Amino acid sequence: MSDFLENLAAQCPAQTPFRFLRFTWFGDFACSSGPHYFPGSKISFEEALKVVNKECSDDLIENLACWIMKESLPTKASPQVWRKLSFQLYKLIKGDYDPDPVRYSPEYADLFAAADEREYLAVTARTNNCGGAMRSASLAFAGASEQEHCTLVSMTHMHPEAMAGAYALFEAVKTLRDGGSVDDMWEAAITGGKQGENQAVIMLNEWGHPAPECDFVPWLSNIREQKDARFGVNDWHAQGISTRFVVSGAMQIAAEALPLGPERALRHVIEQGLEVGGDPDTLGSMGMALIGAKFGEALHQEMDRVIREIIPPEDIDIPSFFTMK
Numbered sequence: 001m002s003d004f005l006e007n008l009a010a011q012c013p014a015q016t017p018f019r020f021l022r023f024t025w026f027g028d029f030a031c032s033s034g035p036h037y038f039p040g041s042k043i044s045f046e047e048a049l050k051v052v053n054k055e056c057s058d059d060l061i062e063n064l065a066c067w068i069m070k071e072s073l074p075t076k077a078s079p080q081v082w083r084k085l086s087f088q089l090y091k092l093i094k095g096d097y098d099p100d101p102v103r104y105s106p107e108y109a110d111l112f113a114a115a116d117e118r119e120y121l122a123v124t125a126r127t128n129n130c131g132g133a134m135r136s137a138s139l140a141f142a143g144a145s146e147q148e149h150c151t152l153v154s155m156t157h158m159h160p161e162a163m164a165g166a167y168a169l170f171e172a173v174k175t176l177r178d179g180g181s182v183d184d185m186w187e188a189a190i191t192g193g194k195q196g197e198n199q200a201v202i203m204l205n206e207w208g209h210p211a212p213e214c215d216f217v218p219w220l221s222n223i224r225e226q227k228d229a230r231f232g233v234n235d236w237h238a239q240g241i242s243t244r245f246v247v248s249g250a251m252q253i254a255a256e257a258l259p260l261g262p263e264r265a266l267r268h269v270i271e272q273g274l275e276v277g278g279d280p281d282t283l284g285s286m287g288m289a290l291i292g293a294k295f296g297e298a299l300h301q302e303m304d305r306v307i308r309e310i311i312p313p314e315d316i317d318i319p320s321f322f323t324m325k
Helices: 002-011 016-032 044-049 058-070 080-095 109-111 117-126 133-141 146-154 159-176 182-206 216-226 241-261 263-275 278-294 297-308
Strands: none
Touching: 002 058, 002 080, 002 216, 016 058, 016 080, 016 133, 016 159, 016 263, 016 278, 044 263, 058 080, 058 146, 058 216, 058 278, 080 109, 080 117, 080 146, 109 117, 117 241, 133 146, 133 159, 146 159, 146 182, 159 182, 159 216, 159 241, 159 278, 182 216, 216 241, 216 263, 241 263, 241 278, 263 278, 278 297
């Protein structure tokens, strides 16, 4: 699998934030042992890193694919064009997706098999999981435009909730990157969530498809107020990988971690990602991206120490491109 990753990285443009993507990769990897669609359980950071079980990070693979695609995005927006983009994504990730599709968005099978634009649009419009938003952090950190970000999310996740969460994470990462506080992060996320929802509704209406209802911003605001990443979850199977739960949960975990400094923040994100549950690896990848946008090189140094001292060498294959700036 290392050859597959290195080949993807070789196709990426020079501005791809490989170093920043190391945060996404580590969070996904370190939380890989947690169960999905269920509340998690308490486990120490050290114990979690001894039972990691993933050879390759689907979050990292999709991020690399998006950076490859970013170089030649179409200017025309239509269901036909967006469907072609989803096929392009599939071609880039298929080397990892085909052998183990369960690690990816559950709607991908229907999306990639859509017979025409109408069928494709029906799938992407109902897809409210967090798979689109997990591409947002690296695009934000390295300066992708709002239009580029919108395209690279909506090609597979056009539900207003999915778009709202993607925009929320996009704006939150930019704010932390630029020195913003935890409160600034929340405010940026709420503003971004409203923008993302509106953009999805506009696109779906223009394409003749009714826009599903969205409660992302109220959910995000409740998580902020209650300071509880699990607040509002009453059906783990239905909500466990939903964008409103995962993005909001990752932001709450990051809000708790950021005041702790790099060393303790790293541990908090991983331990809480596993304890919250639902979609722990994505909570980990988003949470790490958020604190990484703030801490930068200091967090890399702590990761280096952890990898050197705790993780069994046979359980980790660190891509060489992470050393690239």
